[in-house]
Amino acid sequence: MSQINRLSGGKIDRHQILNFTFDGKTYQGHPGDTLASALLANDVRLMGRSFKYHRPRGVLTAGSEEPNAIVELREGSRQEPNTRATTAELYDGLISKSQNKIGSLRFDLMAVNDRFSNFLTAGFYYKTFMWPSAFWEKFYEPIIRKAAGLGSISLKDDPDDYDRGFLHCDLLIIGAGPAGLAAALTAGRAGAQIIIADEDFSFGGRLNSERFTLGDQSGSDWTGQTVAELSSLPNVRIMARTTVLGAFDHGIFGALERVSDHLLQPAPGKPRQIFWRIYTKGSLLCAGATERPIAFENNDRPGIMLAGAMRSYANRWAVTTARKVAVFTNNDDGHRTAADLHAKGVSIAAVIDIRPDAPQSNDFEVIAGGQIINSRGRLGLKSIDIALPAGGIRQLSCGALGVSGGWNPNIHLTSHHRGRPEWLPDIAAFGPPAKGPAGLRVAGAAKGDLTTSGALNSGTEQANAWLKDLGFVPTAPDLPEAEDAPISITPFWFVKGCKRAWLDQQNDVTVKDVHLAHQENFVSVEHLKRYTTLGMATDQGKTSNMGGLAILAELTGKAIPEVGTTVFRPPYTPTAIGAFAGRDRGTAFRPTRKTPSHAWAEEQGAVFVEVGMWLRAQWFPKEGETDWRQSVDREVLATRKSVGVCDVTTLGKIDVQGADAATFLNKIYCNGFAKLAVGKTRYGLMLREDGIAMDDGTTARLAEDHFVATTTTANAVSVFRHMEFARQCLWPNLDVQLISTTEAWAQYAVAGPNARRLLQKIVDPEFDLSNEAFPFMACANITVCGGLRARLFRISFSGELAYELAVPTHYGDAMIRRLMQAGEEFDAVPYGTEALGVMRIEKGHAAGNELNGTTTALNLGMARMVSKTKDSIGSTLSERSGLKREDALKLVGLRPVNPANPVPAGSHLMSKGDPVDAAHDQGYVTSACFSPNLGHFIALAYVKSGDSRMGEILRLVSPLTGFDHEVEVVSAHFIDPEGERLRA
């Protein structure tokens, strides 16, 4: 029968039927339901299995603090584990499943853990899986990993979009219960820009769950009227389904808006969730309070829930968990639950109140001074055992039990900046710390004002306090008369003698575990938490922390405030990682930078490689080439034989201008730049202040006060940052300006014996490119193709006669096409980064592999470049003795003794006859390639005192790949050591 537990009334739309499934079975509910309320309406109490012991579990709460009713929602790529059934809004077609079971929910095979519970207590893993250590990886860990965790993930890409957004306001009001609404009304009418956010889909907070009247209106009517007025105010932004997750620095709050979680799938173009950053001048926490349970033996059966939640289900959702219910309480609020359910026609078995002077009722039995000492029912509550005040035990049958141990203010956000909560004896709970996040005020139940009247008044008061601070005129809204019952509570946390009484139901922590932890001397609350895992589940112990503290206080003979409490961290509730990532995922994770010749290279069928954020052509396969080496060897040989063209735009370009530009560069580079002539280019080596090589590149002097410095592709950003630091912080009075022009110029290397002849067809005829007029290392502003401004540098990375030609980026595509067309008569080839790498290794030029963050100018064989006659960054510390050891690593070349052998990068070098171990290490290979010009593999390597070991045969070992053969130490300049080609 459908919805047998449905009562009358409630905030649900009975005219509409919503069909949904749980564990494959179809049920019906109504708009306004949560998954939990709809399941309870259909008499489903069992909703999951516990984490460790696989105990049957049902709903404990009616909100986001839920530890038990954690389910898997949706299917396929939208499947989401570990969702609280108590906050999942029902929609037609919702598919849900229980978690953490093997077999069916009713007959979970893992429930055997419950039989072995004596072994699975606190610290079980630490104590049990100690030895043998070899068992960890292959045996213990896989078992634990399989058993740990609750839900399962789909392993499919999330098809939905998540957005991030920014909001600004004068006052952020967190929570839309009576305090929040009164505050919003006060501040809204005064004209302040306000945002009021609530995690619920329906505003009103507890007003939705109570029968109280406000003036002559019901709670939900007053809420409706208030929200209607707020909606009409242009200065108020109302955000339902929005959880404020954390208080960050300087008035910044993080909030998650669940835009589409209540729909089958997001509407086209809409995100699933939005992660908001809210920047606010003031904030007001009106987050209400959370009820806490009382621990007793077997208090975790489905059907046992918080009394306030039981009342919410009855009043808001018109649902009772069973037709006969009981209440266990230490305060007057528990009696309200019995009264409300009685009024809805539910049979009240009894109210068991631990207080001997408990108020009596004409409508139901009250057992004053009674305590519940056990419960029965395998998959759901059937009966409870009550210890009577006069002695003796009474068994009482009931299908549900509401438990109330009092209410804890929701102060989580107030402790996000490490504020220590303060004890409020009146309500026996922790309240907000004296020093919370700057600019955060607290009102209503979150502050300890647990009555409706108190909430309305404190909301107004605190809003007015903000209005005054922010320069608005305070207002006094006409607050309705509201419930103002005095709080009567006798602190009571657990029934004496109970053992398997659950404190933290999500992490399966019992009273016994706390005893054990104390017995093992974990007396600090922080240690207790970590040893037992109390409060460390996804609910952050919202319903369990207080119970644990109270027991620890009793065991240590201290008062609860002396024991202290742990603090909370963001996020307030679990948040999908996708929401933090927003749209920054997949290819949008970071920008893709394309070179000016990208479109042309694509047309040529180039294979691309990511370098930093750039996509660069790696090689250009020709028809018939089946292996990358064929393409690369061809590109290298053709370039060295005639001419090749390579896009080198990605190298960083920094424009350095000003009267002191030369002085500045003299400090940045370890070698001298002051005397560089206009029209000349120089290689520069840049050190970090600690003397380690940072970057290198060529710098051209285009005018007395104008240089263009180049950096490696990878370091373009960090070098620019470093130069700005030097300019602003170290030499603030130099007349020098910097700007990055990396993307302003498309730059092509034209290399090979025919490079000049090719360029002569491009460069306008008034510019003389002859060796005399434009020698090696010359540079000039020129024009090309009949007047297009360009820059020409005669520099060479390949070791060939070579130029780099720069044109404004928008001409980059046209220029590569023009170059290749002009090069046709010379059989010009485009070459990619692989051929570029082969040619620089053949030439012995250092690159990123050699400037690897551990090497100095001395290691690079450039010690003499570090000028001693001027100050430059790194020059002093490069003098440290440790960096100048006799046997320092030196850059050399390597040649395999057997030409057929490769010389892989990363291999280590040993002296012949020495053992292969770290103590005898002679150095390592940094760069390696096959040299098509030499017909065998070559490599660059750092070798101890390498410059004096030319001709020595070393043993190359690579334990990872198994290589072990002999190599000869040779000069790093494999090709044209005299440099005749590049000066040709």
Next chain:
Amino acid sequence: MIINHPLLGPRDSAEFTYMGDASLIDRPDWKNPQALTQFIDYGYMRDNPAGAHCELWYHEQGDRSFLVVTRDTTTHEIFSVELARDVARSRGRST
């Protein structure tokens, strides 16, 4: 965090890159006879205060100013924000 840029007003800290202790401004004189020792201190020795700390923030996603931000490391309260160039000049860095 929000950093109140002296030229641009309050900006989100996401626009900045943290660049370490502001003592990096006090680069020793290379001609000092104790230069090597001084540079080692400059390069490696840092105070690690629980409280007010002067540090460099680089407005990399903005106007590229280096700022000296004085911040409480325990609360993130920011006491002052200055242009690093002004600080460097006031500490006598001339060239």
